[in-house]
Amino acid sequence: xxGEERSAIVAGGAQxxxxxxxxxxxxxxxxxxxxxxxxTTVAAHQALGLTDAEFELIQEKLGREPNxxxxxxxxxxxxxxxxxxxxxxxxxxxxxxxxxxxMGPGENxxxxxxxxxLAIAFKVESxxxxxxxxxxxxxxxxxxxxxxxxxxxxxxxxAILDSLRFGELSSGRSRYLLDxxxxxxxxxxxxxxxxxxxxxxxxEGPYEQNCLVNAMCLGIAREERLIRSAAAGVGNxxxxxxxxxxxxxIGGASVLASAELDSEDASKRPTxxxxxxxxxxxLLECCLELLERxxxxxxxxxxxxxxxxxxxxxxxKGEVGLDIDVARVPLRxxxxxxxxxxxxxxxxxxxxxxxxxxxxxxxxxxERWEVRATxxxxxxxxxxxxxxxxEAVVGDMPxxxxxxxxxxxxxxxxEPEAQIYPAPPQVLHSDDPREALLAxxxxxxxxxxRPLFEHYDCxxxxxxxxxxxxxxxxxxxxxxxxxxxxxxxxIDGNGRRVACDPYTGTVEAVLECAANLACVGAEPLGLTxxxxxxxxxxPEIAWQLVRSVEGMSDALEALGVPVVGGNVSLYNQSVDGxxxxxxxxGMVGSLPDAxxxxxxxxxxxxxxxxxxxxxxxxASRAGSELAxxxxxxxxxxxxxxxxxxxxxxxxxxxxxxxxxGLASAHDVAEGGLAVALAExxxxxxxxxxxxxxxxxxxxxxxxxxxxxVVSGPEAAIGxxxxxxVRIGAVGGEVLRVCEHEWPLAELRGASAALAExxx
Amino acid sequence: xxxxxxxxxxxxxxxxxxLACRRxxxxxxxxHGDCELHGVDAVVIPxxxxxxxxxxxxxxxxxxxVMDAVKRHARAGGHVLGICNGFQVLCEAGLLPGALxxxxxxxxxxxxxxxxxxxxxxxxxxxCEAGDVLSIPVKHMxxxxxxxxxxxxxxxxHGQIILRYRAGGNPNGSVADIAGVxxxxxxxxxxxxxxxxxxxxxxxxxxxxxxxxSLAMHAEKLAPA
Numbered sequence: 001x002x003g004e005e006r007s008a009i010v011a012g013g014a015q016x017x018x019x020x021x022x023x024x025x026x027x028x029x030x031x032x033x034x035x036x037x038x039x040t041t042v043a044a045h046q047a048l049g050l051t052d053a054e055f056e057l058i059q060e061k062l063g064r065e066p067n068x069x070x071x072x073x074x075x076x077x078x079x080x081x082x083x084x085x086x087x088x089x090x091x092x093x094x095x096x097x098x099x100x101x102x103m104g105p106g107e108n109x110x111x112x113x114x115x116x117x118l119a120i121a122f123k124v125e126s127x128x129x130x131x132x133x134x135x136x137x138x139x140x141x142x143x144x145x146x147x148x149x150x151x152x153x154x155x156x157x158x159a160i161l162d163s164l165r166f167g168e169l170s171s172g173r174s175r176y177l178l179d180x181x182x183x184x185x186x187x188x189x190x191x192x193x194x195x196x197x198x199x200x201x202x203x204e205g206p207y208e209q210n211c212l213v214n215a216m217c218l219g220i221a222r223e224e225r226l227i228r229s230a231a232a233g234v235g236n237x238x239x240x241x242x243x244x245x246x247x248x249x250i251g252g253a254s255v256l257a258s259a260e261l262d263s264e265d266a267s268k269r270p271t272x273x274x275x276x277x278x279x280x281x282x283l284l285e286c287c288l289e290l291l292e293r294x295x296x297x298x299x300x301x302x303x304x305x306x307x308x309x310x311x312x313x314x315x316x317k318g319e320v321g322l323d324i325d326v327a328r329v330p331l332r333x334x335x336x337x338x339x340x341x342x343x344x345x346x347x348x349x350x351x352x353x354x355x356x357x358x359x360x361x362x363x364x365x366x367e368r369w370e371v372r373a374t375x376x377x378x379x380x381x382x383x384x385x386x387x388x389x390x391e392a393v394v395g396d397m398p399x400x401x402x403x404x405x406x407x408x409x410x411x412x413x414x415e416p417e418a419q420i421y422p423a424p425p426q427v428l429h430s431d432d433p434r435e436a437l438l439a440x441x442x443x444x445x446x447x448x449x450r451p452l453f454e455h456y457d458c459x460x461x462x463x464x465x466x467x468x469x470x471x472x473x474x475x476x477x478x479x480x481x482x483x484x485x486x487x488x489x490x491i492d493g494n495g496r497r498v499a500c501d502p503y504t505g506t507v508e509a510v511l512e513c514a515a516n517l518a519c520v521g522a523e524p525l526g527l528t529x530x531x532x533x534x535x536x537x538x539p540e541i542a543w544q545l546v547r548s549v550e551g552m553s554d555a556l557e558a559l560g561v562p563v564v565g566g567n568v569s570l571y572n573q574s575v576d577g578x579x580x581x582x583x584x585x586g587m588v589g590s591l592p593d594a595x596x597x598x599x600x601x602x603x604x605x606x607x608x609x610x611x612x613x614x615x616x617x618x619a620s621r622a623g624s625e626l627a628x629x630x631x632x633x634x635x636x637x638x639x640x641x642x643x644x645x646x647x648x649x650x651x652x653x654x655x656x657x658x659x660x661g662l663a664s665a666h667d668v669a670e671g672g673l674a675v676a677l678a679e680x681x682x683x684x685x686x687x688x689x690x691x692x693x694x695x696x697x698x699x700x701x702x703x704x705x706x707x708x709v710v711s712g713p714e715a716a717i718g719x720x721x722x723x724x725v726r727i728g729a730v731g732g733e734v735l736r737v738c739e740h741e742w743p744l745a746e747l748r749g750a751s752a753a754l755a756e757x758x759x
Numbered sequence: 760x761x762x763x764x765x766x767x768x769x770x771x772x773x774x775x776x777x778l779a780c781r782r783x784x785x786x787x788x789x790x791h792g793d794c795e796l797h798g799v800d801a802v803v804i805p806x807x808x809x810x811x812x813x814x815x816x817x818x819x820x821x822x823x824x825v826m827d828a829v830k831r832h833a834r835a836g837g838h839v840l841g842i843c844n845g846f847q848v849l850c851e852a853g854l855l856p857g858a859l860x861x862x863x864x865x866x867x868x869x870x871x872x873x874x875x876x877x878x879x880x881x882x883x884x885x886x887c888e889a890g891d892v893l894s895i896p897v898k899h900m901x902x903x904x905x906x907x908x909x910x911x912x913x914x915x916x917h918g919q920i921i922l923r924y925r926a927g928g929n930p931n932g933s934v935a936d937i938a939g940v941x942x943x944x945x946x947x948x949x950x951x952x953x954x955x956x957x958x959x960x961x962x963x964x965x966x967x968x969x970x971x972x973s974l975a976m977h978a979e980k981l982a983p984a
Contacts, residue, residue, distance in 0.1 A: 369768070
C-alpha cells in the first residue's frame with residue numbers, strides 16, 4: 001500500500017476508493033481473520049488491520065472515538081510486529097535467567113557478561129517481508145536496523161551474521177532475491193565498517209514466495225556503559241537525531257510484517273525503507289561519543305512504526321508521558337500529515353532523552369559528527385503520549401493502552417493429520433555413494449558459501465580470529481590489540497528438519513549452535529532467536545509454533561543457556577502455502593584462548609582422525625539432505641533425542657578444543673559423516689583415509705546431532721578417551737572412505753556450485 | 760617516529776591502521792576538519808567509505824581541510840601512505856597517478872591475496888626484498904587500478920609500480936596486475952590491499968606489517984644519532 005493510499009484511508013475513512021478497498025479487504029481477512037460484512041466498503045480500522053473487537057477496545061481505552069492519527073498509531077502498536085499478540089504468551093515459556101546475563105528480553109538488545117568488565121550485547125531480527133518485495137534495500141535496512149538496536153544499548157557493533165532462506169535457485173525469482181539480499185547486506189555492513197563474520201543460507205521450495213532475511217549483530221561495551229531505553233526525568237527533553245523524516249516505510253509494520261504477501265507485491269514497494277549507511281555511520285559514532293561522555297539519560301532506535309513505537313515504548317518503560325511536536329520534526333518532503341510523521345519508518349534515526357542543561361553539549365557533539373539533532377518534545381508526568389502540531393493537540397493516547405494493553409491471543413494449535421509440505425522434487429536418481437557425495441556437495445544447501453562470504457568485509461575491527469568457513473563458529477578477540485579473551489558466535493536453524501518435527505527439529509537447531517561453539521572451545525552464554533513462521537491463526541502453523549518453542553525451551557534448559565531477546569516474524573505465507581517453520585537461533589559463547597581454537601579443516605598429514613558420537617543418538621536418512629535429493633516425502637517425526645547425552649558430547653568436544661591439542665573439530669550436520677569428512681578435507685586442502693564399520697547410505701549420509709569429526713596428533717586423540725573412535729588419518733590428495741574414493745579436485749569442483757549464482 | 764592516521768566521516772579502518780602503526784612507532788588519529796598535521800612524520804589515509812563513496816570513491820574526501828595539509832606534507836617530501844579508500848583519495852587529490860575503477864566483476868570482494876614486491880628500495884618496502892610475496896587481504900568494490908598507456912609507460916620508467924598481484928591472482932581486473940603505486944618522488948604510496956589487516960599471526964598473516972616497519976626504519980635512519 002502506498003503512503004498516498006494510506007493517506008486516503010485515514011483522511012477519508014470508509015470513503016476510500018472501492019478498488020483499493022476490495023484489495024485491502026482481502027488482506028484484512030488474511031491478516032486478522034476479521035469477520036467481514038458482504039459490503040464492499042470497509043471501515044478504516046479494518047483497512048488498518050484491526051479487528052472490530054480491537055477497535056471497540058481502543059474506543060474504551062480512549063473513552064471516545066479515536067481520530068485518524070490515533071487510529072493509525074494504535075493500528076501499528078497493536079500490530080503483530082509490535083505487540084507480538086499471537087506469540088507473547090508462548091514466549092514466556094523460554095528461560096531468561098542465567099549466570100552471565102546482564103540484560104534480558106525487553107531492551108533493544110540483550111547482553112551477557114564476558115569477563116574483564118566487558119559485555120556483549122546481541123540480537124537477531126528479521127527483515128523478511130521487505131526483502132521479499134525489494135531484496136537489496138530490504139536486506140540493507142535489516143542490517144541497519146539491527147545495528148541501531150545494538151548501539152542503542154551503548155555497545156559498539158563488532159560483528160554481523162545473517163541467516164537467509166530462498167526458494168530453489170532453479171527459480172529466477174530466487175536468484176534475484178539471493179543476489180539482491182547478499183549485495184544489500186554487504187552494502188550496509190561494509191560501508192559502516194562492521195564485519196560480517198558468519199551466517200547461513202538454505203534453499204528450499206517453500207521459501208519461494210517468502211524469503212527470509214534475518215540479521216544478527218553483536219556489540220561490545222563496558223558493563224557500566226550499557227544504557228536502557230526508559231525515558232526518565234519530567235521536564236527532560238526528547239531529541240530526535242539523524243536522518244530527516246520522509247514518507248518511506250509508512251505503514252511497514254502493519255502492512256508488510258503482519259499480513260501474507262500476495263500478487264500485488266510491487267505496489268508495496270514504497271513501504272520498503274531506503275538505507276543510507278553513511279548517515280548511520282555518523283549517527284553511530286555520534287551516539288557512542290555521547291554515551292561515553294554520559295550526556296544521555298535514555299536512548300532508543302527508531303524501527304518499525306517509527307516515532308510512534310519508539311516514543312511510546314520509552315514512555316512506558318519509564319512510566320512517564322511524552323509530548324511530541326510533529327511540527328518540529330525535520331522533514332524530507334513538504335506537506336506530510338502529522339500521522340505520516342508519527343508512523344514514518346525512515347531509517348537512520350535515534351531518539352534520546354537528555355536533561356535540558358546538557359543540550360548544548362549534545363549539539364556540540366552532533367555538529368562535530370555532522371548529525372542533525374532536533375528537540376521535538378519533552379518528558380511529562382501524564383503517562384500519555386500527546387502529539388502536537390505546533391499549538392494544536394492532534395493526538396492524545398494513554399501510553400499503557402498503546403504498549404501494554406493490546407489484547408493477546410491464545411493460539412489454537414492442531415497437529416495436522418498428514419505432512420503439510422509436498423515432497424521435494426527428486427534430483428538424484430542413484431544410490432551410489434560416490435555419486436551421492438558429489439551431488440550433496442554440489443547441492444546449494446551444502447556447497448561452499450565462499451561466493452557469498454566474499455561479498456562481505458569480515459576483517460574490519462581487527463577482531464576476527466576465525467573467518468567465515470575457517471571454523472564451525474566465528475571467533476573474535478575482545479580487544480583488537482591482542483589482549484586475552486575471546487568470543488565465538490554461530491547462527492543456525494534448519495527449517496526442513498523443523499518441518500519434519502517442530503519439537504525435535506528445534507532442539508536440533510539449538511544443539512547445532514552449541515556444537516558449533518564447542519568446536520572452537522566456546523561455552524555458550526546466551527541465545528537470541530528469530531521465530532519465522534507462517535500464519536499463526538491457522539491451526540497447523542500454531543501447532544508448529546507451540547511445539548517449536550517447547551523444543552527450544554527444553555533444549556535451552558538442558559544446556560543452561562538463557563534467551564536474551566529476539567524477534568518473531570509471522571505470516572510468512574503466500575497462496576502457495578507457508579514457509580518451513582524456521583526458528584533461527586544465534587548463540588554467543590566465550591573462550592579463554594582464541595589462538596588454540598580448532599578450525600574446520602584437517603591441518604597436517606599424519607594426524608589421526610576420530611569420530612565422537614553420542615550413544616543412542618542414531619544417524620538417520622529421514623529428513624536428511626540426501627533424502628531431499630532423492631525426492632523423499634518429509635517424515636512426520638525425527639528420531640527422539642537424549643538432550644542430556646548430546647550435551648555431554650558437546651561438553652567433551654568443548655573441553656578438548658580448549659585444552660589445545662586438537663588440530664581440527666567439525667560437527668557432523670547436513671549431509672552426514674561423508675559430507676563432514678569432505679568439508680574437513682576441502683577446508684584444510686588435505687585428503688584423508690577413513691575406515692568405518694558400515695559404509696551404507698545411513699552410515700555415510702544419515703543425519704542427527706551429537707557427532708563430531710576431530711583430528712590431531714595421536715596423543716591428543718588418545719586423550720579424548722573412549723568417547724572418541726579413531727577412524728583414519730589425514731594425508732594425500734584423495735578422500736577415501738572404505739572402498740570409495742574421491743580426488744580432492746573433484747570434491748572442490750562439486751563444492752563450487754554456488755559460484756554460478758554470482759556471475 | 761610518529762604516524763598520523765586521518766579520520767574522515769565514513770572511514771572504517773582508521774583504528775585498525777592506528778593499531779598497526781603502533782606496533783612499530785607512535786601513532787595518533789588526525790581529524791578531517793583539522794588544517795594541520797600536528798607534526799607527524801608519516802600520514803596514513805585509511806580504508807573505508809569516506810563520505811559514503813558518494814559522487815565517486817574518494818572524490819569528496821579530497822576537499823577536506825586536512826587534505827591541504829597532507830598535500831603540503833607530500834610536496835615537502837613527507838611520507839603519505841593511502842590504503843584502499845585512502846589510495847582512491849590520493850588519486851583523486853592528484854598525489855598519485857591513475858584512478859581506481861569499479862571491480863571488473865562489479866561486486867565487492869573480500870579475499871586474502873598475494874602481492875609481489877616489485878621495488879624494495881622505497882621507504883615503504885625496505886623491510887622487504889624485491890620478489891617477496893606478501894599475503895595481505897583485499898576488500899573493496901572499486902579497486903581496479905587504471906592509468907592510460909602513456910602514463911603507465913612513464914610510471915614504469917620511473918619505477919613507480921611498487922606492488923603487483925601475482926600472475927593469475929588479480930582480484931579486480933587492475934591493469935598490469937598493479938596493486939600499489941608511488942609518486943615520482945617515492946614518498947607517497949597507495950595500495951588496495953590492507954596491510955593493517957596483516958600484522959598479527961592470530962588474525963591472519965604478519966606480512967602487511969613490513970610496510971609500516973619500513974616506514975619506521977626509514978625514520979630511524981633519518982633521526983640524528
